Amino acid sequence: MATTTKTISLSGSVEIVREFFEFSINSILYQRGIYPPETFKRVAKYGLGMMVSTDEGLREYLGQVTRQLDSWLTSADVQRLVLVVTGVDSKKPLERWVFAVKTDLGGGGKENSTNAGPKSQKDITAEIQAIIRQITASVTFLPLLTEPCAFDLLVYTKKSSSVPSTWEDTDPLHIANGTEVKLRSFTTTIHNIDAAVSYAPED
């Protein structure tokens, strides 16, 4: 195809998506107060002030996960990345941040016909910015997390994917009677990311 020369390469797209995951996860952890705000530092990214954790243990954990995501994104094995916030005491899932990943490696099938044509870095950044802004604004409608919370990152992969031994199967941790709010999406033309958050009803 003529357009493929101008579009972002697979590795470039993977880089963008992985970076987006890193920043949005950090952003959620900060905005939802899962880790104390003083352990975050401000970094300029996407034309916004992004909060990034300075906690060594947390950075190490996120590094491990994103490195693995990198290879899965390249092989188009990831279907979803889900950040689940659970109460430490109640063990109940309270919030579920879903990033659905659609990968289109086949040089523009029919599914992707709406996204045809090259896309500039600037447009992608603007789309990512919109999602990050929505994450920031989400504190206005999400219920307050009244108990100490922990989080977990679930990855939905293809059945056929190769999974290293450091990863294990898990429950999807769905929220009973949860309310779902769809957030914006962004696409690099190779990867299409749909974001959504669902939360447990307030009692």
Added chain:
Amino acid sequence: MGKQENIADLESLLSLDSEIQSRVAPRWARKAAAAAAADRFIPTRAGMEWDKANYRVENCENGEEEPKKTSSGREQALKAGLLSNGCVEDTEPSRIIHYAAKAPPAPPSGYVNNLRVLYTAQGHTAAVGESSRRAKTTRHIPSAPSRVLDAPELVDDYYLNLVAWGANNKVAVALGATVYVWDAASGGIVELLTLEDAEDYVCSVAWLPGETGDGHLAVGSAGGSTELWDVAATRPLRRMDGHAARVSALAWNAHILSSGSRDSTIVHHDVRVREHAVGSCVGGHAQEVCGLAWSPDGTMLASGGNDNLVCLWSASQTGVRSQDATRVLSDHDAAVKALAWCPHDRNVLATGAGTADRTIKLWNAQLGSMLNSIDTGSQVCALAWNPHEKELLSGHGYAENQLSLWKYPTMARIKDLKGHTGRVLSLCVSPDGSTALSAGADETLRFWDVFAAPGNALLKAKKATTKINRLNSGRPLSIR
């Protein structure tokens, strides 16, 4: 002509010859593909999305009732297409995994989510540690004082600090040359002292912090002396000189009593030792020092003066003769008397200045940077923080003589409390943090239940106040 074409289209659609475009392969096609891969279906309960399965079943009742009759390829395709637009997106089977090593644990218990502040304005649950998890609506802030006491001959002077509410739940009030102690629990009044010199009057009072009994009161006078009084015995313990003019402000830091004077100096008195004047701050201010406040952690003293300056002094230099100010904040345009350290955020200081300036400014005392400044439209005479919520109460002068409650850190005005007919000279907060006391130039003391105490503390406070009200009901109240 167009009609005929449409009919032709319809016919071609209805005949099963043409292929129907659908985002998802028809069920039979998928089934065939699955059958090729494996010979039987082994369910994994963890991987099955029960919510979605249930949704599917409930929403497809009409179609599924007679599956044998309607199993034509077209209908199946239609159904699949419809469903794929609705709720079901991932028809591809997926495996859900997570990294075996867990993320580091959330912060230790007792940690309060900082977002609580965001929610208090919206009536969400204000969780304080473990104590209260129940939902609570926005608290009611009464717009009238819960009680009013007369305070005749209360000196109407901006620069003086004439009331103090100690940890022992007693209020010390200086009226002219006399100091009265009013017991908030019982309502009893004790006359503590009267200065002998006819020209003399009391300029400042301050309770030794953290005492439970009758306690000890520091009293600064117009003659320039500072006295320490034992309230139980109603006798002075010691007299500490060191100022050439009236002592307008006092502040305690453990056993160190700092006194600010019209002679523009601050002296630190160690009340335990014979040579009490252990240090002084001479160079900072050029005019009367009228506001003094030690930070809650006792590391920094803030002083405000008639020269429009706020000086910050480090506790590590308290023992030094004529120590230098660590910072001088010169952004105010009028005398600064109102000083209050934030009990919620370290190093945050609120200052309010007089008529020419009318602003409340918030500072990071460590960095000396101004965080916020708002024009209140009126002289700021006193400031007090709500110990329970991130709120700041300010007392004002002409024209409304009101108390204003502000949300920190946005500094949005929550409520104005009106009632005083003269300017509000001082503010203090009860030891349980539920009630604010304002002393007005209209010679009244007014008690406002503006700071709701969380959970049990509120109940206790209520019981206590009703008790006082019963004791004193019927007769006019006066401080003497």
